[in-house]
Amino acid sequence: MKLELVDYYTGKTLEFRTETFKKLKILHIEQFEGLKKMVVESGALPMLKKLTLCKCQNLNLLPEFGLDDLKSLEELYLYDIHKEFIAKLQNDSEDRLVYKHVRVIHSFSLGSNQSFTDFKNLSPSQWHVEH
Secondary structure, three states: OEEEEEOOOOOOEEEEOOOOOOOOOEEEEEOOOOOOEEEEOOOOOOOOOEEEEEOOOOOOOOOEOOOOOOOOOOEEEEEOOOHHHHHHHHOOOHHHHOOOOOOEEEEEEEOOOOOEEEEEEOOHHHOOOOO
16 A cells, blocks of 8 residues: 655644555655644554655654554665754664664755755664664
């Protein structure tokens, strides 16, 4: 199951309640201008494999998931997302540890000629962990 939400929500916090999307595998959220925070209650998206966040420039916090709630997530794509959000995935923060099993995490910006620029591979395989 796939859900695409484009310019659909004007609130500041988007919440996914427990057991609301039990079979959802792909979620695409785009152009939520006022969105500042995304909360996923435990058990809300247990089958989610791919999450795309696009043009949510005010979203500067990583989505709040429980440590066990993202086990199925394999891909996270970020297009034109707030720099603070991206920085949290680049720095050695506890926030990003929730995403340590996600195979692919990519960030892009969309240039004026509609081509992708400022590509960042934020995948855990690229993380530099100090011991």
